[in-house]
Amino acid sequence: MTISLHTNWRDIPAAAHGCAAALGNFDGVHLGHAHLLRSVFAARPDLPPAVVTFEPHPRELFRPQDPPFRLTLCTERLEALRALGVRHVFQIGFDRAFSELTAEQFVDDVLHNALHLRHVGCGPDFAFGHRRGGHVGFLAERTHQLGMGFTAVQALADEGGPFSSSRIRRLLQDGYPSEAAGELGRPWCIRGVVQHGDKRGRLLGFPTANIPLGRHLEPARGVYAVTIRLPDGRSHIGVANIGRRPTINDGQQSRLEAHLFDFEGDLYGQELSVCLHTLLREEKRFDGLDALKNQITLDAALARQALGAAPSSH
Incomplete structure (x- = not known):
């Protein structure tokens, strides 16, 4: 329609x-x-x-x-x-x-x-x-x-009172995206245009689409299992970080970095919708990039599991 x-x-x-x-x-x-x-x-x-x-x-x-x-x-x-x-x-x-x-x-x-x-x-x-x-x-x-x-x-x-936008905001800020989805009637998504980052995710073996939060509410900082909708209507599952990247300590404002599983292509300048499903862990600082890479590998496996996907073959 x-x-x-x-x-x-x-x-x-x-x-x-x-x-x-x-x-x-x-x-x-x-x-x-x-x-x-x-x-x-x-x-x-x-x-x-x-x-x-x-x-x-x-x-x-x-x-x-x-x-x-x-x-x-x-x-x-x-x-x-x-x-x-x-x-x-x-x-x-x-x-x-x-x-x-x-x-x-x-x-x-x-x-x-x-x-x-x-x-x-x-x-x-x-x-x-x-x-x-x-x-x-x-x-x-x-x-x-x-x-x-x-x-x-x-x-x-x-039983919790009237459904309201403020109630859903609190759920997201407290790290409960699945409960927020239950009150929205669909997963909560952050939509934005992919911008150039520092390419550090690519060096770690996990290239990411970087999307500023802009005027969106900032949910609980951490790593999420997500689905990503592309402009052509296709969807990919993935893992995303929302926060200020304390290991790299770049001092920038919070942003969303999403890694799409089993995807190859250039997403710069495209508008994506990143839908949050499960908060896998809170944001934390790691001792160096090797420790961060090991954690991201674990995060990706947990995200696949949370989303009911088969493990990666590589």
Whole structure:
């Protein structure tokens, strides 16, 4: 199913008018988000299913000093929404001017007059407008006055409480990617463009694709069993390190270095998705490159085992 991304809310094509849209940031597109989407779209199954979201995340604008926290950036979020049946994504550029809109202006000028939505829905914590002045009750009242449908959706919860992006962030930071995957409905992936490194992995016999974390959340530092999706759709299993490489002590910021098993080819400049499955060990410093190479060999064997793959023949 195709999905259309609209990034200029003031100029929406007529073909995208008349949708039923779920409202939110949708960082991670987790099981709670999937529940919200199903609930909103079930209320009006005759309308094209859509999402209204924001870029950057408001927290990135208002608290730029915070460490990166994003679970999904635009491309990964779009793919996850497409997999859930969304046809249109209205991705609003969130800047200072937009943040000054009142709650009433957001509903009237954006949702009603610009996006031409016929039905909207949100979770219980959705707040909008200048200084988060709008809430679910106001949205229900104002959409009714404008002749728009509205669905208030209760948060999906389990014994640990509501599913949330912050809960998933904690799981990843604590080193539990498989548990995070259970709440996302899929493995958590870091997507980025492969950059040139110092070629040290190649010297160790394990060439790596180096991907900066950028605006992604930094999970627990260490070595992971991973799968890597290539731009052509193929997947490879592998092993990846996330951290600051204390043995080499290059003083650089944390990054992801992924070694693809049984792969030969040039990946520089290509955009990969590296999906974390199991944390094999925490980051540690080794006494020299020989000890590091021996550990990487062991890590690779453990990753193959964790991923259910046959051991390497070489």
